[in-house]
Amino acid sequence: MTQAKELTKADFVSEGDVKWCPGCGDYAILSSVQTVLPTLGIPKEKFCFVSGIGCSSRFPYYMDTYGFHTIHGRAPTVASGVKLANPDLSVWVVTGDGDGLSIGGNHTVHMIRRNMDLKVLLFNNRIYGLTKGQYSPTSEQGKVTKTSLYGSIDSPLNPLSFAIASGATFAARTNAANPKHMQEILRAAAAHKGTAFIEIFQNCNIFNDGAFAKYLNKDTKAEENLFLEEGKPLLFDGETKGIVMNLDGNNPKLTVEEVDPDKAGVSKTGKKFLVHDPKNEDHTLAYLISYLGSISDPENPAAMGVLRSVDKPTYGDVLNAQEEQAVSEKGKGSLKDLVYSKDTWTVKETANA
């Protein structure tokens, strides 16, 4: 394998069978990732995919890259070690809503706040797939599953809001059934220097079929998807509606208003539509946008795209800088110095003859 050869999708397809259920949304994600990777200008051997346990977490087996299928919920920790040991690598974490937000929620938080420079794909199917259909932390309240015959009691978490509140420098959402959009987002994540968190709506056609149907359904998709573009106003439904900031009693709230057909970029009540700025240092607006269309806010469309993408030194950068500082201050350590430190004494041959 030499770098000279131009990489293609086929280079990232592993040998064996792909073993997800026929019709599973995971296939499309796999295909999109395999499509995007060869375009990034990164040598194939520099990619490493690290996953936990779940249907989603079988992902690395299907990629012809370095991969590690670890244990349930802990992929962020292994990925952090892989990346810290070799900052040259492009390290991707593949996780599910149970893996990354239930058992692994804490590692997700800490990986994000440390800005570990990992690319995180959270396959959100709002169910535990591999264990055959129990509610997950993203399942809607009241959901009836095998372990919640009377409806689940837990209030769901919104993965994107969770990530942004944890300090994500990059947060985005896409849909497995929209490969074009997904590939765009994957490229943006790859380009980001820092941890990039992507929530991917993914249909589990066996245990939670249709969870995201409204985002795909011909009749509803225009009003349910709010596609974000940097510098563009937050418009949807064929640019007939948009998002405005409503300071109702000083309570900042995003609401939908209709576009004034007569005045460009202004709502019927005369409000300006928000203009999307993922580079906004302040995370508040991204946080508010992440809640749009969430399970607890079904009236509004869900934001699809890059909600936030800001610069911040990565953990590895600072770690390396500290190492350089240490070397420059103390000199490259020698084992001899370490062992033979100052508090030594010597016993002579002839001491007690």
Place this chain on the structure above:
Amino acid sequence: MTQAKELTKADFVSEGDVKWCPGCGDYAILSSVQTVLPTLGIPKEKFCFVSGIGCSSRFPYYMDTYGFHTIHGRAPTVASGVKLANPDLSVWVVTGDGDGLSIGGNHTVHMIRRNMDLKVLLFNNRIYGLTKGQYSPTSEQGKVTKTSLYGSIDSPLNPLSFAIASGATFAARTNAANPKHMQEILRAAAAHKGTAFIEIFQNCNIFNDGAFAKYLNKDTKAEENLFLEEGKPLLFDGETKGIVMNLDGNNPKLTVEEVDPDKAGVSKTGKKFLVHDPKNEDHTLAYLISYLGSISDPENPAAMGVLRSVDKPTYGDVLNAQEEQAVSEKGKGSLKDLVYSKDTWTVKETANA
């Protein structure tokens, strides 16, 4: 022990020695809790204190109530079991910044989102006390400790923001060195039906002395504390300054402005000061307020008081309702029915003689 007897502070003081370091902020918290408990009208035997591991987590030993000193980071799980099994109890979780946000961060999230109806006291001293001084998830970036000789790299978490983003129905902050305020907050938490999360600034005078000095220092405390009162404007520094909402480019931001000495309730630039409403269903504003004065926002004062207090059914309420529903639908189950269910067959005595 009969209920007739009026409870006093002394009833909540356990026998043995209290073993924190002399001067530790934990003493004041203990004393405040012991002061407030007898005033709540709850029989002594109904209190249960559950803690993890850390200096803070020694708390239950010093209370003459039911108590459980569990394992590191896991108090929320045990407390959830205690409460679900006996909804009559007033169950308090005592944890530290390491216990509750590092190893136990995930349980904290899930306990909060489930609205388990626990009272959570997070003693935030921004350090690991019991293990003698390593940085914690609330330590400032760059902090030099025994494990971060070149400064810690992690970005700190803000406990209150973390709780609010996790769906806290009650979130408050107080300072161990301000017993009067602390007691007020404890009373409010006790009165709240649902999980009540309280961040308590607590000085560790051995390993992180002075971390909260600016909130207590005679010269600075007026400008560093923003005391919240329901229905009152967010004013501080002797009512000379206040918090306004700044919609800078649709970017909702809380900023400090000076009070116009001539016009009541209005800033010098003519803005209205925010009026505090902890009952606001929408959590955005509480989330923004929680960030004020955080480590990453040292310019502003820190909000002290109840940021959020809203009603929502507790986990236990819904669980019990489901049980009632099941009983009313299927009748109270009898073991006989369960064992001798319909798919049975009978082998007779004489079958194969």
Place this chain on the structure above:
Amino acid sequence: MATKDQDKEQLHSVTIRFCGDSGDGMQLTGTQFTNTSALFGNDISTYPNFPAEIRAPQGTLAGVSGFQIHFSSNNIHTAGDELDVLVAMNPAAFKTNIEDLKQNGILIVNEDAFTPNNLKKAGYIDDEDIFAPYESRIRVYKVPITKMTLTALEDFDMMAKAKERCKNMFALGLTYWIYSRPLDSTEEWLASKFGKKPEILEANIKALKAGYHFGNTIEAFQNTYEVPEAKIQPGTYRNITGNQAVAIGFVAASELAKRPLFIGSYPITPATDILQELSKYKNYGVKTFQAEDEIAGIGSAIGSAFSGHLAVTTTSGPGIALKSEFMNLAVITELPVVIADIQRGGPSTGLPTKTEQTDLLQVLYGRNGESPIPVVAAKSPSDCFEAAIEACRIAVEHMTPVVFLSDTQIAIGSEPWKLPDLSNLKEFEYDFHKDPETFAPYKRNELLARQWAVPGTPGCEHTIGGLEKEDITGKVNLSPEAHEHMTKVRAEKVQLIASKLPATEVLGESKGDLLFLGWGSTYGAIRTATEQLQAEGLKVSQVHLRHINPLPNDLEEIMRGFKQVVIPELNLGQLSMIIRSKFLIDAKGINQMNTKPLSVSDLMAKAKEFLGEL
């Protein structure tokens, strides 16, 4: 009941395995065959075999799903070693199962599924004659099952796909014919299932009958067989899997303890069923809590125990690692909580859908410090009921965490369960402590069980925790004396459980040449081997342990009555290690690590070897 038909060959026992693609409905087919045979009066034992994938791509080896039934006119205890009949619905199913078919066994394949494409998916070369190598030693029946099903349903106004889905009923009907089974119970079941969809109901019944008549019509099958009903103990029976029995056992224990049941768990194969099963029983006062992880599962259970509930948590091997720290807390706080470990193949994620007995040392020793926990093991699916109650009883009466061990084979396998006379179940003997005058948290009764005073009890306020403590008062105490004493007390308390155990049952003579000592799911295989060896006149007996910690007090004497002790296990010798070190008896292991239940013929062969060495 059954009238003997002299045209049919009489057999004692038959083992059939249905296998096909995950989508082919083999679990359902097997279950129907099972129920019919049970109602007919056979003794039965079953063992399904799931793929690790939910629904791997159609036709692949990874997607093969199987269901094995052993039915007999004798009492049987295993799902059978070798197969008499293999029904293979596609090439992948053929490939992964054919080696288990015995000499002269019957192979029925759905020949329509043996297309070039499917052959390729199963890893065969296109023009390979895959049956050729077997034809000399087995009886191959190639049946166009799909085509015949479609033909039978010609007149139905249904999609072809839906029609094809009835092919499992055709296969079922065919096997019913071969083994002279009545169709009625399956027809009834279909009626209850598809009552609201008469078209589908009719189609299924038609396919079932078509299969049955096909057997009747063609001359391919020279013989049909009959397996007469078994001499089964009179009583009421139901067919039950181990996991179902555990769930019902826990509910029963809750009644016997007069305390509501609390289960805090996190899903994991093969334990998930128990949580799922129990979440049906809210009207029994059962509280199920699906926690964020295994740690939270046991943590909430321990909290509920402190609060006075009957507390359980369920998991499999990888989950035990996560629960260990809390199990240790339950040891030092002496709280009753049952940790059910449904073992699966390891190490690590390992073989999540395969059976193994490799967690024994983990549950005994996987904690820091000297941390004794009683261990109770179930030996078969229906036995889980009693074993689960026993685990709960020890927990509550002795105030201790208890590990309940089962495994995949027991958990998903099924057998007829002779329903117990519920009035014979003994209530648990314990009391909440309520008197402040006599209360101290670590004051003990004659079993060394400490007083259990639950929050809410006036005057008994106390704090427990994970630090070493002083006996009686429970106050934190790290002194040499306290630690020495408490270490001893914790050990003695567990040891005292043995004093309450009934005499150990020996299957066979109490002295002899070879004693099989076993635990867990190997029971049936060992029992069968033992009985057959006894029938051959060999002096072989069996002891199967319900209690692994503490071991029964009479075990040593029993073992010393035999020239050789042999310990068959689905691990590398975990019980062996304990027996050898404790008694210095040169026990030999029969250790199998190949994902399969123990084989009876293997056991017999090895036993004879050992006997030959004597």
Place this chain on the structure above:
Amino acid sequence: MATKDQDKEQLHSVTIRFCGDSGDGMQLTGTQFTNTSALFGNDISTYPNFPAEIRAPQGTLAGVSGFQIHFSSNNIHTAGDELDVLVAMNPAAFKTNIEDLKQNGILIVNEDAFTPNNLKKAGYIDDEDIFAPYESRIRVYKVPITKMTLTALEDFDMMAKAKERCKNMFALGLTYWIYSRPLDSTEEWLASKFGKKPEILEANIKALKAGYHFGNTIEAFQNTYEVPEAKIQPGTYRNITGNQAVAIGFVAASELAKRPLFIGSYPITPATDILQELSKYKNYGVKTFQAEDEIAGIGSAIGSAFSGHLAVTTTSGPGIALKSEFMNLAVITELPVVIADIQRGGPSTGLPTKTEQTDLLQVLYGRNGESPIPVVAAKSPSDCFEAAIEACRIAVEHMTPVVFLSDTQIAIGSEPWKLPDLSNLKEFEYDFHKDPETFAPYKRNELLARQWAVPGTPGCEHTIGGLEKEDITGKVNLSPEAHEHMTKVRAEKVQLIASKLPATEVLGESKGDLLFLGWGSTYGAIRTATEQLQAEGLKVSQVHLRHINPLPNDLEEIMRGFKQVVIPELNLGQLSMIIRSKFLIDAKGINQMNTKPLSVSDLMAKAKEFLGEL
């Protein structure tokens, strides 16, 4: 070097313990006495004893902090059983330590601290004469240490509190006088510590000298003593704790492996020091990562191993529970990572600052599935250096996780370390695999170590994980054959480590009546007991295991050369269990569970009992 002074009584060995309130500076006092004695030429061994609380309320029993030094003209291996001298700075310290003082031993108390208030805090009744019960059997010296220190510092312009803080130097000076030690090294150390605060420096030196002269002046002490220098092997020495030695050992291993060191850890007593120590070594290319918990600690370490770093994680017992699931992943993925377990008292949170050897079975068996991990144990503080290197060497050369065991006694105890000739350290023999042509992730060398190709290597892309696999290719494979084979390979790989071990060292004759078999921190006590028993003419030898898994191949033969094998352990018989089950040797345990290091006299007494029984 030292000139003999005939006025002084000559002693071979002395054990002193300084104890007082946490705030009294006892650790520092002890360290100074240690350094002075080491420089003087004695052999030394020390053991500090911390309270579980950071700084419990002044004067309470919970707040007592102690430091014990054993110094000798012989070679010694323990910090001493009984005390020759006890320095107690307050009543609480007196109460918790007095029982360890030997018959006719010297007690020095700071009489000024024996106030009614302090007596009450220590749980004494106000007017009790607390010394009376002891006066007949020990020599009590009540010294007004506080008052005399303040008097000595009369002229200093300092707060009284600051002056009082110098009283530990007074006590140190006094003991220096009794044992004829020079003051100069402590003066030098004070100068380096307080160089920038001349006032405080002077005050400390003054107090030190005041204590020394006080001894010289008053007549209370009839004798002074001399402990001549020891016959110590020539070389360069430093005093080192076990945790420091582990840290340096890991850095050395990193050099020998030519790979940067990565440590992912979460603080926990008594392991925290290692992480803290290593975070000083950034200029050695050491990456320290304080993770959010123990799981993340080992997870990151495993990730770094996959990426080609030398990976370690450090913890204590409760942390092992959390790491077990990942340890198991390292077993099945066959990645080199060293898990250092610094044992402490259990179960559960237990006795966090006390020593114990109760994690052995946990690290060997605390995982689901058959999951073999090599275990290496250090036997003393300085030995940690070599043991840590050995653990890393096995990990890298055999591609396996390795457990490194130490305990509180080793971790915080100290002894002189004869610094090794670094050129004698052997580089690790392994290579990253880089050739795609010959690469397969589970292809093995003659040690069965699999190929290690790290991400970034062109053409060697592969995925590893926790599911069972097929050998060589590493592809997921849950078949009976694959599992059987891999189970065997994993076991054999670990067993093969034994083939590379040097012959086991026997201290004493290689045949005899009694063999002490030990591991870990009991080394010193067992060795001392062995040597003394040998000196008495008894046929006693010692084997101390560096490797507990696999055991050395020659161990069985050695054991069979003795009539009795005795295994002393600070647990209830964990190594015993392994030895007994594996070899069916009736090894007897000497098992101590009282938070203390093994006592030499106890060992000798028990050994004689066993010998008597022969």
